[in-house]
Amino acid sequence: MTSTFTTDPSGHRYQRAYAQALGEQALHDLVTALYQPLFTALSRRLGIPHRIETYAQQQAGEHYRRTWLRLLPRVDAARWWLAPSTGTPHLRVPCPHPDCGWAEKHAERTRVHLTAPESAVVSAVCLHHGPYEATITPTVGAYLDLATLYRNLVKELALTSPQGTLHVMVKGGDWVFGSHLVDEALQAVGLARAQLPARLFCPQVVTDTGAKLSKSLIREGRAPLPEGTAPWMLDTRQWPGTVTEYADRLLAMTETLLSDPRHFFRSYSAAEIGRLIIAPSPRSVPSR
Ligand SMILES: [Zn+2]
Numbered sequence: 001m002t003s004t005f006t007t008d009p010s011g012h013r014y015q016r017a018y019a020q021a022l023g024e025q026a027l028h029d030l031v032t033a034l035y036q037p038l039f040t041a042l043s044r045r046l047g048i049p050h051r052i053e054t055y056a057q058q059q060a061g062e063h064y065r066r067t068w069l070r071l072l073p074r075v076d077a078a079r080w081w082l083a084p085s086t087g088t089p090h091l092r093v094p095c096p097h098p099d100c101g102w103a104e105k106h107a108e109r110t111r112v113h114l115t116a117p118e119s120a121v122v123s124a125v126c127l128h129h130g131p132y133e134a135t136i137t138p139t140v141g142a143y144l145d146l147a148t149l150y151r152n153l154v155k156e157l158a159l160t161s162p163q164g165t166l167h168v169m170v171k172g173g174d175w176v177f178g179s180h181l182v183d184e185a186l187q188a189v190g191l192a193r194a195q196l197p198a199r200l201f202c203p204q205v206v207t208d209t210g211a212k213l214s215k216s217l218i219r220e221g222r223a224p225l226p227e228g229t230a231p232w233m234l235d236t237r238q239w240p241g242t243v244t245e246y247a248d249r250l251l252a253m254t255e256t257l258l259s260d261p262r263h264f265f266r267s268y269s270a271a272e273i274g275r276l277i278i279a280p281s282p283r284s285v286p287s288r
Contacts, residue, residue, distance in 0.1 A: 008127035013105035019056040020101030041247035059144045066138040067158040078185035082149045092145040095126035173204040204267040228271020
């Protein structure tokens with residue numbers, strides 16, 4: 001999840017993550033405003049407790065950092081799975097200068113050195129402030145921004161500790177292909193197949209052109225609002241009724257989709273999702 005980009009005079013691309021561009025408190029407030037009421041309502045309906053954790057919070061945690069530090073000596077074995085076109089899985093640490101926070105998008109000048117079993121130094125170059133270094137240990141250090149596949153490898157590794165808990169990764173259907181690469185990367189760094197986490201892939205909501213309905217691109221004005229998309233699909237606060245009613249309708253739709261594998265392993269246009277939620281008669285969903 002990134003928000004802003006720029007290029008320095010030598011042509012290096014830079015980016016800032018939401019956590020740096022907005023500030024972590026603003027990011028937390030945004031997630032709370034957009035999702036917390038709905039998740040609370042779903043949690044009450046299902047009797048299942050929940051907790052929301054952003055990536056900014058997760059990467060700051062001791063367990064995630066220790067998992068990454070332990071992976072570092074072995075990550076070379078997985079490099080072609082994590083970055084099939086270049087062989088260099090990208091890691092970004094934002095410039096620590098106050099009010100800066102830019103990091104090299106392609107990490108061309110970013111280097112990582114393990115200096116002790118649980119301590120690494122990342123060096124990089126800021127477009128405004130020149131070279132900088134950041135030390136990362138399990139308990140302290142800079143924001144750890146990893147490329148998507150690399151990030152997912154660490155997230156899934158962090159869930160493999162033998163605690164008698166079944167962890168399930170829930171992903172959108174667009175992740176089916178990426179997950180094969182993560183599976184190979186997990187095995188390349190030493191996991192057996194039985195240790196790989198369980199994953200559930202959910203139907204994708206797509207536009208009329210077949211592209212993924214991207215809430216962030218539409219909000220930023222970089223993609224048009226597709227036909228049949230209702231404002232409440234992008235912002236739960238726009239739902240015309242109560243949030244409890246919204247939760248009930250979502251759960252009813254989920255039951256329809258889960259009632260037959262044929263309903264679940266496919267994509268739905270935003271317009272069809274709208275129909276399924278507003279008038280739950282499955283029009284384009286084949287019946288038995
Ligand atoms: Zn800087």
